[in-house]
Amino acid sequence: MEQKNHAEESEDKILVHVLGTTSYSSKIPFFPSFILEYGGKYAIVDPTTKLQAALWQLERVSGKKITVAEIDTAILSHIHSDHAAGMIDLSIAKLYVERRKGEDRCRFVGVPEVLKVCEDKVITGTLEYTFNQEMQEVQNDVHNIFRQVPLEPDKPCEVDKIDEENVLIVTARQGQHAVRGGSYGFIFTYRGVSVGYSGDTALGKDGRGLLSFIEDSDMYIHEAGGVCVAGHVPMKTLEELVDTERKDRLKVIHYNDHQISRKRLPLLMPWVSYEVSKKGIRSLPITQEGAKELEKYGFDISGIEIEQPK
Ligand SMILES: [Zn+2]
Numbered sequence: 462m463e464q465k466n467h468a469e470e471s472e473d474k475i476l477v478h479v480l481g482t483t484s485y486s487s488k489i490p491f492f493p494s495f496i497l498e499y500g501g502k503y504a505i506v507d508p509t510t511k512l513q514a515a516l517w518q519l520e521r522v523s524g525k526k527i528t529v530a531e532i533d534t535a536i537l538s539h540i541h542s543d544h545a546a547g548m549i550d551l552s553i554a555k556l557y558v559e560r561r562k563g564e565d566r567c568r569f570v571g572v573p574e575v576l577k578v579c580e581d582k583v584i585t586g587t588l589e590y591t592f593n594q595e596m597q598e599v600q601n602d603v604h605n606i607f608r609q610v611p612l613e614p615d616k617p618c619e620v621d622k623i624d625e626e627n628v629l630i631v632t633a634r635q636g637q638h639a640v641r642g643g644s645y646g647f648i649f650t651y652r653g654v655s656v657g658y659s660g661d662t663a664l665g666k667d668g669r670g671l672l673s674f675i676e677d678s679d680m681y682i683h684e685a686g687g688v689c690v691a692g693h694v695p696m697k698t699l700e701e702l703v704d705t706e707r708k709d710r711l712k713v714i715h716y717n718d719h720q721i722s723r724k725r726l727p728l729l730m731p732w733v734s735y736e737v738s739k740k741g742i743r744s745l746p747i748t749q750e751g752a753k754e755l756e757k758y759g760f761d762i763s764g765i766e767i768e769q770p771k
């Protein structure tokens with residue numbers, strides 16, 4: 462077997478490990494959610510419910526093992542439960558299992574309104590009824606589980622500064638979506654490589670919505686969750702809007718089962734890892750078991766390398 466030349470591999474890349482891609486009416490069991498890997502670190506975007514199961518599924522399909530403890534940044538677009546409910550899983554792991562304190566706490570990144578509504582309603586609402594009076598001290602910790610990193614819309618924020626040259630920068634922009642606290646799309650940049658994500662958004666007045674914000678990224682992930690639900694973009698509309706020159710950098714998320722086999726636009730595949738660099742997007746090899754799993758859901762895996770057993 463031919464050996465890959467690792468010496469040529471550049472550090473100027475972001476890996477995108479996909480945990481989930483769909484919404485409530487799908488056979489695929491996990492919501493829109495992915496982990497960014499940069500400089501050996503992990504940031505989860507819109508944590509899905511059943512987070513442990515999603516990580517296990519990622520390991521089965523792509524061979525990539527990530528533990529909850531290794532995730533030290535969580536980035537949230539908005540508080541709808543298909544995007545934010547996994548914050549409960551994450552908060553329980555960080556507070557009771559890992560018992561993180563001070564600067565060691567997991568970052569919680571988003572605009573202040575989203576962070577506040579999520580902490581007050583989603584996380585506290587669940588955890589404060591979990592324990593009895595003797596656990597008062599634990600209850601008081603609920604607002605200290607995460608280290609908040611507030612984002613100011615349209616202003617790049619240095620979220621994780623490993624050193625002067627290696628910094629994860631996040632820029633947020635508000636989309637149009639009916640939800641308390643607002644919904645935001647993001648551009649994540651690391652060593653000049655960028656990944657854009659629309660979050661949930663309608664097109665708004667200019668008819669292009671957050672597409673104009675994210676489409677210059679080296680990879681841009683846009684939702685297509687709208688058939689009849691307000692606040693989303695239908696797949697067909699997205700197809701008409703996408704610039705043909707930029708189409709190979711697009712990956713669609715938040716799609717429904719019937720869209721998997723239609724091949725209208727390139728879909729972000731669940732449990733697959735993508736490498737994003739200035740050279741383009743490359744899906745990393747998947748396991749034989751993973752290939753069977755993806756085909757079961759109807760995905761076209763013809764462009765993905767399948768690992769041969771050693
Ligand atoms: Zn939503």
Ligand SMILES: [Zn+2]
Pocket residue numbers: 484541543544661686715
């Ligand atoms: Zn959604």
